Amino acid sequence: IAGITQAPTSQILAAGRRMTLRCTQDMRHNAMYWYRQDLGLGLRLIHYSNTAGTTGKGEVPDGYSVSRANTDDFPLTLASAVPSQTSVYFCASSDSAGSSTDTQYFGPGTRLTVL
């Protein structure tokens, strides 16, 4: 694989169910990010990780959790999905965080519908 992969591509989920969105990168990037993208709104940061073993909260973290056990993987978990979490979710990575030349590269996205 090359770049960032996300799984699943799309998912329809019943409210109240638990769901994990997977994200894997093979660029050995230190920093990884999860965003949601909703119509008419900019990308909003959910959680981020500056390096393996550390995570932080973004702008809209409620209802989501993440872990960063290794450099390559950064799963996003919805503990109990609600309809307002219907969105397109993008995972991104960058070589470093806290750098002014930090360019983020995005995965293909997961389209999630919560009914």
Added chain:
Amino acid sequence: GQNIDQPTEMTATEGAIVQINCTYQTSGFNGLFWYQQHAGEAPTFLSYNVLDGLEEKGRFSSFLSRSKGYSYLLLKELQMKDSASYLCAFLGGNYQLIWGAGTKLIIKP
């Protein structure tokens, strides 16, 4: 506070030039990015400005004025494949990106 603004939609003609503006307000600033996003796809990096002035990259150029909180993306010799959304984002004082809602660019033949 922090905010960023760009037009929702623009229309241009194939072969022409279009300028997409972006204004922002923030207390901490570490650069401004432009990304392109085709419908149903992921955003892809176009340009980065941290100093005032114009950065040219082929048919695309990006300009920044830090004192005015203003940037623009200039697309020349428009092609039909340039139909996409263009996202502007600034890197704030905490080094997190704050994103505009995107400008949908429609190219007509």
